Amino acid sequence: MSKSAAVIDFFHIEKQNASAKPPPPPPASPPGRTAGAPFRGIQSLVSRINPQLLKTVMAASRPAGTRPPPHSSSPSSPTVVPLPVLNPAASRGSTAASQLPTETAPLTIFYNGTVAAFDVPRDQAEVIIKMVETGITSCPAPRKESSSSSSLADGGQLEGDLPIARRKSLQRFLEKRKGRLATASPYHEGTTPPQAC
C-alpha cells in the first residue's frame, strides 16, 4: 500500500533535495494530512535524543527487506539492539490501527542518510521516543505492521493487499447483529437464541 507519509524533515534533507529537482505536480501528498501540530512534541523529543541511540533504534526497528531506505548512500550497520514491545496485541494483525483509540499516522525518522518509517498512533510514538531517550535496550524490537501488510517480494506486484470492501448496508447489519448477540438475554433456556444461525 502506498504510504503517503507526512514526512517530518527534522534535518532539512528534503529541502536540499527539492532545490535540486523540479517540483512534483499537485497531488504529491495529501493536503489534508498536515502533520504539524501533533508532531511538534515528538520533534522536540527527537531532537534531544542521543544520536547513537537513535541509530540503534532505527536499525532494530526497520523490518528486514520491506522498506529499503531511499536516501541511503552509506548505510551504516549499527549493532542490532532490540527495543521493548510496547503493545504486543497491537503490533500484529491487520487491524492494528483500529484497535487503538487514537489516530495512527506515519512516523518517519531520517538520520544520517538512513530512513525508517513506522505507522504509530501519537501516544505510542511519544512513548517510543521517550524510551529511546532513557536508553532501554533489553527487549525485542516492536514490529509495527500497517493495516495492509504485503510482501513486495514479487517484484513490486502490489501496493498492498486491500481487504475486500464490504457494502455499507451489510456492514451495518453485521455490526448490529453482533450487538444483538451481545445483549441477547441469557435467561431463556429452552429457546434457540439468534446466534444459532
Add this chain to the structure above:
Amino acid sequence: MTPGRYRGGGGGPSARESGAAAIWKGAASFAVLLCLLMCGVLRVLWCFSLGSGNFVTPVVGERFCEASVNGRSEWFPEPNVCSDKRVFVSLLLAAPEMENRNLSRMMSFGISDVALECVMGYIDDPRDRDAISQVCRRWYHIDSITRKHITIALCYSTTPERLRKRFPRLESIKLKGKPRAAMFNLIPEDWGGYAGPWVSEIAGAFNCLKNIHFRRMIVQDADIEVLVKARGHMLIGLKLDKCSGFSTDALRLVARSCRCLRTLFLEESSIIENDGEWLHELAVYNTVLEALNFYMTELRAVSWQDLVLLATNCKFLTSLKISECDLLDLVNFFNAATALEEFGGGSFNEQGGEVQKYQSVRFPPRLCRLGLSYMGTNEMPIIFPCAGNLKKLDLQFTLLSTEDHCQLIQQCPNLEVLEVRNVIGDRGLEIVAQRCKKLRRLRIERGEDEYEDEQGKVSQRGLSAVAQGCLELQYMAVYVSDITNAALECIGTFSKNLYDFRLVLLDREERITDLPLDNGVRALLRGCTKLQRFALYLRHGGLTDVGLRYIGEFSQNIRYMLLGYVGESDRGLLGFSRGCPDLQKLELRGCCFSERALAHAVMQLTALRYIWVQGYNASPDGTDLLAMARKFWNIEFIPPQQLYVEGTPVAEQPAHILAYYSLAGRRTDYPNTVVPIYPV
C-alpha cells in the same frame, strides 16, 4: 466548445437528380428506415447537403448514449472525439433550386413535424434516440423536445444548463453523484455530488418534470425546499437514493406540499432525524401514494400508528419498506394495507422467550415481494402461508441458518428474485436450482468472515447447480469461497440470458481448487453473449495476463466492468485494452498495473468514458497519469487517507484515481481530499 460537427458528404452526382425523383426515393427509404428504427436495429447517420449553400448538417453537440437494460438506463454525454465509432449510411438528396419550404418537406420525406413527434414518441431506446438525433437538425430538434427521460451517470459530466438546452421537456431525470465505491465506504463523504445546482435549474426551467431520482448525492434541506416550491404540485416520484445532507424537516415539507406524490424513496439515505412528523403528514395529506421506502435508514421516531393511517388513506399502497420497527407493531398495518404487494424491513425484537409470539402477523393476500430484517429460525414460519406466492425474497438481513434457507426456499417455486448471504450454502443453491425455475435475479452477498454456518459457503457446486437449473437467469452476483474453471464453463453453457454477472472470490480460504481461471472466464464470456455488465474480483494468481487478454477479446457487448486482483503485469492490461469495444465504465481494484499502463489502456479503450482505480502501482508523483490527459477528460486523484465509518477509524485507504469525460470542464467544488490532475 462544440465537440464536433459533421458536414454532408458533398454534392457530387446527386446534385443533378431531379427534385421529384429525390422526394419519392427519399419517402420510400424513409418508410423502410422508420420500420427498421422501430425495430431498433439500424444505427444510421444520414448526411444531407444542399448545393445552394444551405448546409443542413447533423448537429452533434451532445450525444447522450444510453444503455437501457430491463428498464434501467445509463446515460452519459459523449463528446465527439475522433475515436468514436459510427456507422455511416450516406444518402444524398440535393436540389439546389428548391426553396426552403420544399427543402424542409423533403428533409422529413413529406411527413410533418407533428407526425414526426408522434413517431419519435414511440422510440424509447436511448441508442436509437441517439442515432435519430444525428440525422439532421430537424430530427435533432424533435428528439430534443420529445425526450422524456434521461439518466446522467455522473453529474459532473455535464451542466444543468446544457441539459436544459438539450432536453427542455424532460419528465423524468435520474442523476448519480458519488462513484459506486461510495457504497463500500471507500469515498470521502464530502467528495461531491451536490444536488444544489441541478435543483436550481429544475426549479427554473424544467416545467414538465414529474420524476426525480438522485442517487449517491448530497441533497440539503434547502435544495428540497426549492424543489418542492417549484415542482411540488406536479411531483409524482421523488427518490433520494443513498443520499445525505437532508433532514426530516425537508420530508415534512415534501409530505405537505406534494399531494400527487406516488413514490417516495429514501432507501439507505443518511437522514438527520428531528421527529417522526413527516410520516404523519404524509399519511394525512396523501391519498395516492403507491410506494414508500425508507428501508436501511436509521429513522426511529416514526410511529406505526401513522403507518396504519397511511394504509387506510392510501388505497393504492402497493409497496412499503421501512426502517427497524418490530413486526408485532405492524399487525394492524398489514390488516389495513389490503393492496400491499411488497414489504421490506421491520425487525424482530422479542426473539427468544415464548415461542411463536409472531404468529399473529398476517401478511396481506397479494404480498409477493418480501424481506424481513433480523428474522430468525423461530419466526420463519410466518412466511410459509405466502411462500408459494413469493416472487421476490430478500434474506440478506435475516438470522437464518443454511438449513432454514433450504426449508424456506423449498416452498417458493415462483421466485424470480432471490437475495441472500452466502450462509445459503451450496445446499441451499441446489434447492434453488431444483425449485426456482423462474429465477431471473440471484444475489449472494458476503456474510461474516467466520462462516456463520459450517455449510454456509458457496462454491462451484452451488454455482453449477444454479446455472443448470435456472435457465432464465439474467443477473447473478455471488461471493464464493471456492471456484473452478468448470463452474464458469457451466455458466457459459447454460446461462444464455445472463446480462449481468459478478463474481467475488473471498479471501478466507487459502487454497482454491482451480486457479487460474483463464479458461473458465473465456468460456463464460463466449457463452454468455448478452453480457453487458461483468465483475471479477479474484486474488493473486486468479487470472493471468493471458486470461486478462481473454476478457478484452471476448467482451463484445460489455459496457461495465469491475476487475479486482486480475492479471500479473502491465502486459495483461494492455492486452485487455486492445479489446472491449463497448466498455464505457471500468473499475479496477487491487491490481498491479503501473500508471503508465493505466493511462495507455485508457487511451486505447475506444468507448471508455469513466474509469476508477484503487490499489495500483503508484509512482512517487503521479506524473505518468498525465499520459491520459486530453480534452474533455477530467482526472481526479484521491490521495491515501484514513477513512472513518460512523466515527471509528478503519484501515487506511490507498489512493484512488477517478477519470471521466465531461462537457462541464473542471469541477469547482473539490473538497480537500480530492486533487484534480491536469497538465499545466
